[in-house]
Structure formats: structure tokens, C-alpha cells
Amino acid sequence: MELELKVNKRNAVVKEVKRVGNILTIAVDDVEYEVDIVKVSNQEFSVLYEGRSFNIEVIESKEPKHYNVNTLYSKFDVEVVDNETRYRQSRMQSKLILNDNTIRSPMPGKVVKVFVKPGDIVEAGQPLIVLSAMKMESEFKAGQRGIVKEVPVKEGETVDNDQLLVVIDDIQEK
């Protein structure tokens, strides 16, 4: 079996060569590994490679086909790339540029203040919204000059991780 996995900016092909009991021979791109791998709980693997012991957690994320993979010192976001994701990625490509103009919450929290409303013209560095989590307030500022298109949250509302807070559009100068 062969699987394409995306991690950071790298797309790697993982290909199983042979499996005998726990011993798995597997190629990641052009490097072949022989590992002793055992699933020790629903989301944990014990991997022995060249005598070294790795404990790795592989947790299914909320997004389908996404896994959060934790080793002792590193965290990886791994996505399984299949035809469906490839299609989605190509469609997203054109929209990606807009991402600079959207503000998303980096953590769960509560909206304390909203300084802007749709239609407002904002300058780079202008405060847009204040989030509070665990007694700490964080202010989010506009990355560039633009016009506020959308503010889908209001003061007092609780927001989730990665929730859309403010969308800013470019100003069409005459």
C-alpha cells in the first residue's frame, strides 16, 4: 500500500515494502526504513528504529484526514493526500492570497472588544478586536490598509480555536 502524506511544505510518499509481524519495512520517499512498530493504545505507537525507542501519538484532528502527530520534541500536522484533497487544494490555491486579510482566533477565548464594523476603513496596525483567554487579553491588529468586509463575531461571544474573527478587503482605488 502507498500513501501520500503532507507535512509542513513537504509531500512525501510512504510505501509499505514488507510486513512480518511487528517488523515493517517501509519507504519514505527514497529512504527505506525497517522499524518495529506496535500500537499501544488507541492513539499511541511504540516505534523501535535502529535500537532507539520512539513513543508517538497519532491523534485524528477535527478536520477529516488530518492527524496531529506528537513525538517528544516535535509536533507535526500530517494530512493524507488523496484525489479529493488534491482537488480541494487546487481550488483553494487562488483563494489563499486572501488569507493575509483575515484574522482568525489562535486560541479558544472570549471576544472582549470589537473596534470595527463592516464598511470601516482601517490602516495597518489599527486595533480590530480584543480576545481574552485565561485572564490575558490579546489585541489583534490590521495587517494592512483595507476595508472591513465582515465581522462575524460580537462582544461577549465565546470563540473556538481558528474561528474567523475579521475579514478585510483591499480598497479598490480609483
Next chain:
Amino acid sequence: MEQKPIKKVLVANRGEIAIRIMRSCREMGIETVAVFSDADRTAMHVRYANEAYNIGPAPSSESYLNMDKIIATAKSSGADAIHPGYGFLSENSRFARRCREEGLRFIGPSPESIEMMGDKISARKKMIAAGVPVVPGTTEKVTSEAEAVKYIREIGLPVMIKASSGGGGKGMRLVKKESQIASSLRAARSEAKTSFGDDALYIEKYIDSPHHIEFQILSDKYGNTVHLFERECSVQRRHQKVVEETPSPIMTPEIREQMGAYAVAAANACQYEGAGTIEFIVDDKLNFYFLEMNTRLQVEHPITERVVGVDLVKEQIRIAEGFELPFRQEDLKQSGHAIECRIYAEDTDNNFMPNPGTITHITEPFGFGIRCDGYVYEGYTIPIYYDSLISKLIVWGRTREDAIERMRRALYEYKITGIKTTIRFLERIMDTPDFRKGEYNTHFIEKNSATLLSEAVYNKKNEDIALIATYAQFMSHLEDSKKTNAAPSEKKETNWKRQLRKFTSRI
């Protein structure tokens, strides 16, 4: 004075400290009452206590700070005492007074002592009168700019402008040049007004490269006061302590004896009762000055407990019951070395942004010399409303070197996933040469930020192994779904089997 045993304690707090207090109560045969907000129904302190009652909505102002509700709950549940923990109502003299008026015992000092030490200007005056050295500066509140300029010329730059009701780094401004006086005064005044509702300010000489060293004291109702030695708290980030240890690596027996005697004098000067902490600021020549008194149990109290062998919560309760201290100063000794690391739910790669969320996995360290005071468990969702401290890891070793190595080992074992924590950051602190040598002051994190905050080195082999594990997980999910489709009964697994597997996977 007669002794009146406490039978039931309401703990007016949450998180690790609520559990820590209840543990001592359990050992003393005292019943415990937990209170909780709407956001805390599933919190560990609610599950640990004998009784638990809801006291209101998630924001602390409507629950953990709601005096009426807490007092009413204490009365209706038949509690005879309230332990306030730290934070929330612990240094609120109005609450202590309300408890007294309602016939409930407040496990802490009298409202008068809290007031005296809570107002920094009055505390400074008291200390000067008691002969305790204070940081050179004003003893009255500074009202005008002209007055400030006059004082600052006397004291000499640089100075700190501080709020009399202040704490936690708020309402504080460092002034290095005379031209900054007016603006700093204005900024400190407005911050003090909004944070504490009191804009009284005073001026202190700024001590460069200071150490924060504090002394634990215990005083009973009969005028007996002892100190339980020092805690070194200089590893700080934005006035938030990160690592504490005892003994302090810079302490000498002579200075310890002097500071201890002043700590006892400070406690006696405000007729203190219970457990308290005298904070000193110490410069690199070991000149020390009284900074403030914390009239409550401190977060970092366990390192003292470990090295001196005294359960501070039990002593607090016994003092409130009216017992005399069971030891004198000469009975107390420091044995070995203890270090505490505070584990916060924070993203160290992202400016220490708080990171509440759901715990997927937790593996706590065990073994010789380890104590872990936490409150989160697998599947628990940390609420967004409260402090980001999730756990305290305390280790003991015969020597400082042993304790550091043990802390490294314990941090290696400690794994929390689902949220971001400061565990790996703490590991890097243990590896920093300045820390290992014991040569550090409050600028430690700033000075070593390049190595402390460096991101993990890219390691292709680790990434490949991670990909292999992902592959294995994906395949195992595929197989599971095939099995479910073919024979649904095969997938069923009894709970005890799952538990057993979890257990065996940890050893």
C-alpha cells in the same frame, strides 16, 4: 484562648490549589465542600470534594469572587471554616471581615493584617518602624509632579513608580531619565486607578539585576512566629514566576539568619496569624530589602514543605483552630534541595499565548522524589475563564545537582497533549548553563531567550518516523472500518480491557 476543632471546610477556590487543600483536610479527617462556576462542573476539585455546590456563572466576578454566594453556601452546607487558597478572595480584607461577622472561620490572617500589608505605603511605614530594611524611597503618597521630581532627585535615578494598592506588575513604571517622570507618573496613575480603584503612588529606588527571595513564615494566635527559610523565585517572565527553588543558590548561612529574623519581625509587626510570605529584593552584593508581604498561601509553597517537612495547609488549619505551633525555630532544618516548575497551558512558540482546550493524553511523572500538584485529566476541557496554571511539578534531591537531574528526568516523563504547555520550555531552562551554575537573577529568561525560545531543530529522520506512525494509524483505521462493516461484534472491547491496555502501555 480555647481550641475549637474545624469539622468541615469550604474551599473557595478551584484548580490545583483547591485539590491540594482538600488533600490535607482528608488526612485530618475534615470534610470538604467545593464550590464551582458553570464552567467548572467537570473540574477535578468538584469530583474530589465530599460536597460540591454551584455558585454562579463562569466569569469569576460572578462566582469565585461572589462573597454573598460563597458565605451563603458555607452556611447552608454546615461548613465552619473557609479556606480561600491563593488569588480570588485570599487577600480581600472585606471577605475576611464578612467571614468573622458571619461566625465562619477564615483560614488566614485577620482583616486588619491583610489591610495593613495590602496597602504598600502603610506596609513600608510599618516595616521601617519595625526596623526591617525597605527599598529606599518615599513613605507617603506622591501627589504632584513637582513633589515626584524632588523625591526622585533625593533617591537618585533610576526609580520605580508603584501603585500603593498594586501587585502583579500592574501600575508600575520604571523611570530612567528625568524627562520621563511626568508621562510615567500619568501612566502609572491611570493604570492603578483602573486596576485597583486607587491611584495612590509611591516611589522606590530601582534595584538593578535583582533576585526575588521570599521567606515563609507561620504565626500562631499566641505570638509565636517561625520562618521556614527562603525560596528563590528569580526565574520570572513578565512578573510571573516560572521556576522556584530552595535553598537559594546565592544564600549564605549568615544572610539567611538575618533575613529570617527580619521576616519574623515583619510578621510580628502586623500581629500576623497563619501562613504568610515576606518578599525581599536582593541585589548582587546580597543587600536585601523588604518588598511586600503576601498574606496567604503561595503557589510555590510545596518546595518549602518538601525541604522542611511541614505540611503548610495543615499548620494553617491548626492555627485557625487555635492550636499553638508544634515547633520552635530551632526545631526546623532544611534538608536537601527542592525545585518547582510551573506548567502553564501556554504556547511558548507564540509569545506565551494562553492555550486552553481539551486534554487528549496525560502521563504524569512518578518515582523517587517527585510530587505533582495538578488538576487536569484525560478528556478534561480547560475553561477559558481562569488562570493558565495547570500543574506544579516539585522534585527533591539530596543536592542541587541531584534535584536538577531529577527535574530533567521528570519533565521528560511528563507528557500532556491536546493543548500546548510550557513543559519543553522548562526542560530548556534546566539545561541552561546559567541556571545549572545557579548564577541567575530576574533577567534570566530575557538574557537566555535565544536558547530558551529557539524552535526545535528540523530533523528529517524524526519527521519520517512520524510519517510512518501516521501511515500505521491510517491503516489501522482502515482495518477497523472494514471489521466494523464485516462483523460489528468483533470491534467491541470491554472498558476494563481498554483500561488495562492503557496501564500496561505506561510502564
